[in-house]
C-alpha cells in the first residue's frame with residue numbers, strides 16, 4: 001500500500017526557526033559582523049575567515065535562506081551584504097535586535113587585518129588599471145559615461161548650492177581634469193587629489209592649457225592623506241573604484257567643512273560585468289539607497305539628487321550630501 005506523501009508546508013514558525021538556526025553559529029555571527037559596512041564575494045569571505053570556499057558557501061546559503069544576507073551579482077561573482085531588518089515582517093524585530101547585538105561585538109584583530117588585505121587587493125587592482133589606461137582614458141570613459149553626459153546635471157546641483165565668499169573645493173580622482181575648469185571658475189581655490197601619476201599628468205596638462213592658476217594638483221590617495229577641509233568635495237565616477245565605498249564615505253567626511261557639500265556622481269547599480277575588465281570598475285554601480293545609508297552612517301544629510309538615463313542603458317545618479325553646520329544645526 002502506498003502511504004500518502006506528507007505535504008511539506010512552510011509555517012511561519014519554520015521561518016522563525018530558520019532565522020534562529022542561522023544565527024546560532026559563531027562563524028555566521030562573525031560573517032554578519034564583517035558585513036556591517038561592506039559586501040564581499042565568497043572567495044573574499046573565505047580568505048577573511050581562513051576557511052574553504054565550499055564551507056563558506058554553505059554558511060552563506062543558510063544566512064541567505066534565513067533572510068539575513070542578500071546577494072548581488074557582480075559579473076561572474078556573487079557578492080553578499082547584510083539584509084536590512086524589516087520590522088513589519090515576521091522575525092523583523094528579532095533580526096534588528098540581532099544585528100544590534102552583533103555590531104556591539106569587537107571584530108577580532110586577525111579578521112580586521114584580513115579585511116584590510118582584501119581591501120588592499122581591490123585598491124591595488126584599481127591603481128594598476130589607471131596606471132595602464134591613461135593613454136586611452138577618454139575612450140575608456142566613453143565606454144560607459146563621460147562628463148558631457150552628466151555635466152549639466154552636476155552643474156545644476158552645484159549651482160543651486162550656496163557657498164561663502166572665498167570657498168574652496170576638493171576634487172577626488174579628477175582623472176584627466178575635465179571638471180576642473182568648472183570648479184576653478186566657481187571656487188577661490190581648488191585642490192585635486194589623484195593617486196595615479198599618469199592620470200595626474202593628464203590633469204596637469206589641462207590646467208596648463210586652460211591657465212587654471214587656482215588649481216593645486218596633488219599625487220595622493222584621498223583616503224589616506226589628511227587635507228585641510230573644503231567647502232565642497234566632488235567625486236565623479238570615483239566611488240566605484242574604491243575598495244570599500246561605505247568606509248570611504250566615512251573617511252571623506254572630515255575633508256568637508258562643517259556646512260559643506262559632498263557631490264557624488266556615480267553609476268546606478270548595473271549588471272554589465274565587462275566594465276570590471278574594460279574600465280577597472282571594482283563595483284558595478286550602486287543602489288541609490290545604499291549611498292544614502294552610507295552617507296547617513298558618515299553623519300551626512302541627503303540633499304537633492306538627479307538621475308540621467310543614457311542611451312547605452314546605464315543610469316547615472318548625481319547626489320548631494322550635506323555636512324550639518326555645527327553652528328546652525330537646523331540649516
Ligand SMILES: C[S@@+](CC[C@H](N)C(=O)[O-])C[C@H]1O[C@@H](n2cnc3c(N)ncnc32)[C@H](O)[C@@H]1O
Pocket residue numbers: 126130141147172173174175176177178193194195196199220221222223235236237238241242
Ligand atoms: C574613472 S576615473 C574618473 C575621472 C574623472 N573624475 C571623470 O569623471 O572623468 C577615476 C579616477 O579616480 C582616481 N582614483 C581612484 N582611487 C583613488 C584614490 N584612492 N585616491 C585618489 N584618486 C583615486 C583614479 O586614478 C582615476 O583618475
